[in-house]
Amino acid sequence: MAKTNHELQKRMRRKASIRKKIAGRADRPRLTVFRSGKHIYAQIVDDDTGHTLVAASTLSAEFRATGAKGSDRAGAAALGESIGHKALEAGIREVVFDRNGYLYHGRIQALADGARKAGLAF
Numbered sequence: 377m378a379k380t381n382h383e384l385q386k387r388m389r390r391k392a393s394i395r396k397k398i399a400g401r402a403d404r405p406r407l408t409v410f411r412s413g414k415h416i417y418a419q420i421v422d423d424d425t426g427h428t429l430v431a432a433s434t435l436s437a438e439f440r441a442t443g444a445k446g447s448d449r450a451g452a453a454a455l456g457e458s459i460g461h462k463a464l465e466a467g468i469r470e471v472v473f474d475r476n477g478y479l480y481h482g483r484i485q486a487l488a489d490g491a492r493k494a495g496l497a498f
Contacts, residue, residue, distance in 0.1 A: 387477040390477040395474070398472050400422055400423040400472055400474075404470045405420050405421055405422045405468060405471055407471040407472065409474065409484055411484065413447065414446060414447050415433060417431075418432050418433070418456070418459045420466075420468060429466055430459060432459040432462060434446025439451075450486075452482075456488060456489065456490020456491040456492075457490040457491070457493055459491055460494020463491075464494065464495050470497045471491075471496055471498045472498060
């Protein structure tokens with residue numbers, strides 16, 4: 377079922393409220409999450425330079441090889457672990473979590489728990 381314009385407006389209002397309070401710096405970049413009906417995407421961004429340091433999604437070849445789906449909690453947790461391992465390889469230990477206006481439950485919470493399990497601190 378498609379999202380209504382009202383639901384999207386509510387998420388955008390929550391997103392703006394969150395982004396006023398948090399920002400990714402060089403010492404502690406921002407882990408941002410976007411979810412659609414079928415997939416979930418995560419990026420670690422340094423807002424000072426405007427660069428994406430690490431990215432992972434359920435569309436990547438390495439994720440598809442696991443056989444997990446991006447539309448369930450197990451897939452989101454696997455993606456969280458994947459981005460956590462990539463971040464540690466890039467030397468990133470601490471991040472600020474940006475849930476991007478989504479409520480902190482379901483796939484968003486599973487991704488965050490997976491990233492923490494991999495060793496990211498937030």
